[in-house]
Amino acid sequence: MATRANDQTPSPGRPRGSGKGEQTRARLIAAARTLLAGESAGRFTTRNVAALCGLSHGMCHYHFQDRTDLIVAVIEDIRPEWITPLEEAVAGPGRFAERAERVIALLTRPESPDLAHLHAALHWLALNDERVRAGLEEEYRRWRACFVRLFQVLADERADERAEESGREGGGDAELDPRLLGESFAAAVDGLAAFQSLEPELAAEAVLRALMASLAAGA
Known part of the structure; x- marks a missing residue:
């Protein structure tokens, strides 16, 4: 997992940001949904999700602690x-x-x-x-x-x-x-x-x- 750049990384217990950060988070969840619905779940990675969004892998881990954190966000999203x-x-x-x-x-x-x-x-x-x-x-x-x-x-x-x-x-x-x-x-x-x-x-x-x-x- 990529190292986070600063101390502002959202965690499950902290309020989410707004504006551009929320838009980026929503884009990552949408990309995760696309990959999970169209590919083998066994090949699902945060790196592939970030690539589909055109974002860095580190940006994905800024918004989501790990792969499981992103999957749980998808569960809530549907x-x-x-x-x-x-x-x-x-x-x-x-x-x-x-x-x-x-x-x-x-x-x-x-x-x-x-x-x-x-x-x-x-x-x-x-x-x-x-x-x-x-x-x-x-x-x-x-x-x-x-x-x-x-x-x-x-x-x-x-x-x-x-x-x-x-x-x-x-x-x-x-x-x-x-x-x-x-x-x-x-x-x-x-x-x-x-x-x-x-x-x-x-x-x-x-x-x-x-x-x-x-x-x-x-x-």
Whole structure:
């Protein structure tokens, strides 16, 4: 790794700069994404990323401590493309059924080839890098939490309905476990995605609708 020229090197615990420095950092992340999505992850290096940007290798290490630091930045950078829309779909207005419709629409939307390749590369890198694995785990926890929150909406609706019938105040359905239902649905979605990569003609939307309806009805 190149030696840093001064004492101003950003580190994970320090605030990032602004202006030109942020633009350079964004360029390096974009180049890293391009390389990870288009080449073997095993050949990914900070030197190649810097070269793609037309920057010095030392400049790359000014912004990122090492190769893993850059990969973790890529993991965070793709969050708005697959997790944030799901969070917004669940947090948006409407009852459980409406929110579930928005979620299923997102889950069955075709993933771009670049993002699919990028996810595959990141999973491969996580096999041999603890920090990359930890970064991915954190993102998947956030992704799974969306489904837990969705089923929490259902639990609250059921509680309110029972409260209206009995004249008591609601507050959550003790018989419905949002975490169990949400985690179960998330696991099914993850497995379905892997299966669909081998069987593209699989009717994923129909499968997800049936699963969502079964979990809601069974609960």
